[in-house]
Amino acid sequence: MWDVKAFGAVGDRSVPDGPAFQAAIDECHRTGGGTVIVPAGDYSIGSIELKSGVMLHLETGATLWASTRRADYREDWSGEYGSRIMFRAANAESFGITGKGTIRGFGTETFGSWWGVPQPPELRVCTCHFDNCRSVTLEDIRIRDSSFWTVHLKHCDTVYINRITIRNYRYHLNTDGIVPDGCRHVFITDCLLSTGDDCIPIKNTTPQECGPIFVTNCVLETPNTAIKLGTESYGRFSDIHVSQCTIRNSSIGIGILVKDGATVERVRMSGITIESADDLYEVKPVLPLFIDIEKRHADSALGQVRDIVFRDLFIRTRSAIVVQGAPDSLLDNISFQQVTMRITGYMPFGDRSKPITGKRTLKDQRDMEFMRKPAYMTIAYANNVRLDHVHIDECAEAAEQRRHAVCFANSANVVYNHTSMEAGGSEQWIG
Structure with a gap:
């Protein structure tokens, strides 16, 4: 020593x-x-x-x-x-x-x-900032008031982050x-992260494979996104597992945001509690779960999102889940199983737009179109969607607004609670 x-x-x-x-x-x-x-x-x-x-x-x-x-x-x-x-x-x-x-x-x-x-x-x-490293350990330490990214892992392999606490302003x-930026075999367990920006943003700032990554038993709090895939998405994401986590006081609980042509596949998120920071809705979009495919620039490739499972989610929010593919890149094989949403109050949807996280130079109608649907879950431009035991419980204030439980738009091959539905281009409403 x-x-x-x-x-x-x-x-x-x-x-x-x-x-x-x-x-x-x-x-x-x-x-x-x-x-x-x-x-x-x-x-x-x-x-x-x-x-x-x-x-x-x-x-x-x-x-x-x-x-x-x-x-x-x-x-x-x-x-x-x-x-x-x-x-x-x-x-x-x-x-x-x-x-x-x-x-x-x-x-x-x-x-x-x-x-x-x-x-x-x-x-x-x-x-x-660890670049192209192997067998990295961060354990038990506390980090306070970082003025920029707290732990940046770039192109690292085999990283163990256990029981650390990060508390930023x-x-x-x-x-x-x-x-984790273009990393493989990353294990994040038993951590407490309270940050001023995304808690765990999984990125690919270069055309690099990212995954497998495991996040387990963490408590996450941020005015931005707690668990994010993207927005930097120049390489494939695969085998991302998030389980037994608590997300609180966040504008976006879980976000998958593909702007740079990557494929996101084989993602499993289970046993997660999400409490939205509903008081932020006047300054930024609030969504417990958001998926979006778009092009960052006119010459950007169009990415793909497929084989995604959300299971055992408990959500408290005044907002809604929005997942949207693109007309030329449908979300494929997306599953919601055992999801409970407690709608705790009324939030106006009529003039809101989707979160624009990360820089971009393009806009299209999907910036607003599906964010404004009068439903607590909107799924757009998707193929092979399964909803099993999705329960939405409205408080009295929210119930007065007469919103739907689910809206499907431009989606096909949808199964809702084991009952096949026709949803081939026009909107379909449940509840």
């Missing part, structure tokens, strides 16, 4: 401790690997490179404070949108960060056009939680 204090770390924020951390990590790596211990204390940290075979262990009472000085971050390490990076690893394996300590950022101010502050801060720092945009 190597102790950072033996390499000159002070631990009272009076001096930058990053060089001492780096010296301990370098020596541990040079001698074959092991554990670098961070005792209790308050450490000021800039850019740190994690290396193969080295586990950084934060003992109880250890707090690593992200420096607010740009000079403490390596200018040659650039994250998304020009952010700086705190912990970085590239082409490394068998490494990680563990322990009961805390990593503290400085993203505590309001930022984001939704909140009336469109100009980003001058300095934003990604807490962890709710009104600070781009503070996503855990971002």
Whole structure:
């Protein structure tokens, strides 16, 4: 074991401790690997490179404070949108960060056009950025107030993230939680994520295979999307499994948003409780579950979504589920099984548009058409749809508005509670 204090770390924020951390990590790596211990204390940290075979262990009472000085971050390490990076690893394996300590950022101010502050801060720092790494472990640590993406995993294989807590400021945009980007064999279990942007956005920013990915027994809270596939979708997503999770106070609970031509297939989401942030509907669209296929630009390829199962969902919302394919790319083999929706109040649908997450240059009628249907579940441009035991329970206020349970539009081969229905082009209503 190597102790950072033996390499000159002070631990009272009076001096930058990053060089001492780096010296301990370098020596541990040079001698074959092991554990670098961070005792209790308050450490000021800039850019740190994690290396193969080295586990950084934060003992109880250890707090690593992200420096607010740009000079403490390596200018040659650039994250998304020009952010700086705190912990970085590239082409490394068998490494990680563990322990009961805390990593503290400085993203505590309001930022984001939704909140009336469109100009980003001058300095934003990604807490962890791991590129093309294998056998990565993040365990038990707490991360607070990240000012940019908290954990960005790019092209990584075999990642274990267990029992970590991320608490970022709710009104600070781009503070996503855990971002698997073109990754394989990612396991996220028993985590608590409260973020100002998407909690777990699964992306493909390059034409890379993504999956299998497993998310289990997590609690997720965000004013944006809790579980998202996309919007960056330049490569295939397959074998995505989300189970036994609680989503609360979110504008979109589950989102599958394909803009860049990818195929999304073999997705299973089960045992999930979703509570919508209904108080946000005046500033942004609120949907417990949303699927959308579109082109980001005129020359973008058109993606596909198929073989998707939602099972054992319990939803509390004033809004509705909307899943929509495109006229030239139907959703295929979509199943909803054992779904209960408690409609807790009235939300007007008449003037709302779909969420436009991620940049795009095109618009079409599907931006509004299906978002405004008077139904609690709208399924459009789909083939081979199955609804088994979908139950919608309206409160008295909602019942007065006389909405339908389900609307099918431009869909075919629909089975509702084991009863075949004709739905071949025109709208069909249930309830």
